[in-house]
Amino acid sequence: xxxxxxxxxxxxxxxxxxxxxxxxxxxxxxxxxxxxxxxxxxxxxxxxxxxxxxxxxxxxxxxxxxxxxxxxxxxxxxxxxxxxxxxxxxxxxxxxxxxxxxxxxxxxxxxxxxxxxxxxxxxxxxxxxxxxxxxxxxxxxxxxxxxxxxxxxxxxxxxxxxxxxxxxxxxxxxxxxxxxxxxxxxxxxxxxxxxxxxxxxxxxxxxxxxxxxxxxxxxxxxxxxxxxxxxxxxxxxxxxxxxxxxxxxxxxxxxxxxxxxxxxxxxxxxxxxxxxxxxxxxxxxxxxxxxxxxxxxxxxxxxxxxxxxxxxxxxxxxxxxxxxxxxxxxxxxxxxxxxxxxxxxxxxxxxxxxxxxxxxxxxxxxxxxxxxxxxxxxxxxxxxx
Ligand code: P1T
Numbered sequence: 591x592x593x594x595x596x597x598x599x600x601x602x603x604x605x606x607x608x609x610x611x612x613x614x615x616x617x618x619x620x621x622x623x624x625x626x627x628x629x630x631x632x633x634x635x636x637x638x639x640x641x642x643x644x645x646x647x648x649x650x651x652x653x654x655x656x657x658x659x660x661x662x663x664x665x666x667x668x669x670x671x672x673x674x675x676x677x678x679x680x681x682x683x684x685x686x687x688x689x690x691x692x693x694x695x696x697x698x699x700x701x702x703x704x705x706x707x708x709x710x711x712x713x714x715x716x717x718x719x720x721x722x723x724x725x726x727x728x729x730x731x732x733x734x735x736x737x738x739x740x741x742x743x744x745x746x747x748x749x750x751x752x753x754x755x756x757x758x759x760x761x762x763x764x765x766x767x768x769x770x771x772x773x774x775x776x777x778x779x780x781x782x783x784x785x786x787x788x789x790x791x792x793x794x795x796x797x798x799x800x801x802x803x804x805x806x807x808x809x810x811x812x813x814x815x816x817x818x819x820x821x822x823x824x825x826x827x828x829x830x831x832x833x834x835x836x837x838x839x840x841x842x843x844x845x846x847x848x849x850x851x852x853x854x855x856x857x858x859x860x861x862x863x864x865x866x867x868x869x870x871x872x873x874x875x876x877x878x879x880x881x882x883x884x885x886x887x888x889x890x891x892x893x894x895x896x897x898x899x900x901x902x903x904x905x906x907x908x909x910x911x912x913x914x915x916x917x918x919x920x921x922x923x924x925x926x927x928x929x930x931x932x933x934x935x936x937x938x939x940x941x942x943x944x945x946x947x948x949x950x951x952x953x954x955x956x957x958x959x960x961x962x963x964x965x966x967x968x969x970x971x972x973x974x975x
Contacts, residue, residue, distance in 0.1 A: 603659060648833050649827055656794065660806045664808070667835070669803070678805060679711060688712070689728065692946075692947060695935065724756050766785070770921075774889070775888050779806070794838060856958050866897070870894060911973035912970070914926060914965055921955075
């Protein structure tokens with residue numbers, strides 16, 4: 591079997607892409623190549639592997655597989671989502687400008703504002719779901735448009751195709767952080783984006799047992815520049831973590847379906863609960879961008895946010911009372927997690943930014959896992975009572 595095989599379905603590619611049986615032994619599962627270096631037969635003569643910062647067969651298999659699933663030719667696995675983002679920003683130089691969606695993971699905002707702004711890269715933030723908002727931010731130094739869709743934690747969507755056309759006309763590249771939906775539900779490159787980033791800590795690995803990131807692109811120039819930066823900066827993923835991510839991709843499709851089924855049930859349940867003010871889930875017809883969600887994605891994923899009635903005391907009471915949902919940062923694992931963005935994942939945002947966005951003390955974010963649905967609903971029921 592030759593890979594990539596375009597005609598195979600997502601599930602087949604998730605299980606086989608980049609994973610021919612091991613040439614040395616016939617092992618069906620790609621081994622964990624725990625080696626830092628590789629023997630040369632003569633200086634400069636080797637089997638394509640010299641040093642594991644540059645290449646490692648386990649990591650290469652994962653990179654090939656995830657790139658294939660995103661419809662891209664180049665994939666680079668990193669030690670975290672944040673170092674993936676860091677490496678992307680190293681494609682830029684002093685004076686360059688990035689337009690970002692206003693609602694994004696707090697750690698990405700902190701990286702941009704506290705690490706890269708002092709070094710001379712400028713960032714502006716706008717609600718890019720509003721017509722004309724991107725055009726108003728672009729200038730002749732804009733190199734990247736950085737999108738999360740759905741965004742973390744407010745689940746806002748942006749029209750990736752429309753924004754990519756506008757960005758490209760202005761000479762900028764589009765980065766989509768696809769962490770929340772995974773390539774199973776959303777393929778940004780097919781929609782027109784140039785670069786896709788994931789925190790693989792989340793759905794791609796799916797079992798909350800590692801930190802990782804990946805960047806993919808189908809653009810040869812970007813692929814070659816990223817290959818240089820990946821090796822030269824060296825924020826690479828270790829072989830064991832790459833092995834776990836590769837193994838997890840095999841079940842991505844079934845996990846995402848199960849996450850979505852449970853999230854839809856939780857969203858519907860919360861929507862009708864008297865203690866809940868508002869639920870934000872792209873799969874609900876009440877989501878302001880429900881039509882875009884149905885057009886742009888093939889599913890709505892396992893993440894949702896809601897505003898509880900009351901103040902911080904009510905939110906704390908709920909968060910302390912859940913039993914199956916665990917009060918913890920992160921998302922995308924098989925177990926259900928719940929968190930308070932204002933105090934936890936988005937604590938590094940300035941108070942006025944949080945206020946403007948609506949990240950207040952009543953906002954709760956849930957990563958709905960794949961436990962028995964009735965148990966999850968019963969847990970929420972007792973915690974909200
Ligand atoms: O944690 P790390 O693997 O470095 O990934 C950072 C990151 C990037 N992009 C998005 C959309 C993310 O959600 C994250 C990490 N987010 C959390 C830890 C969280 O609880 O939201």
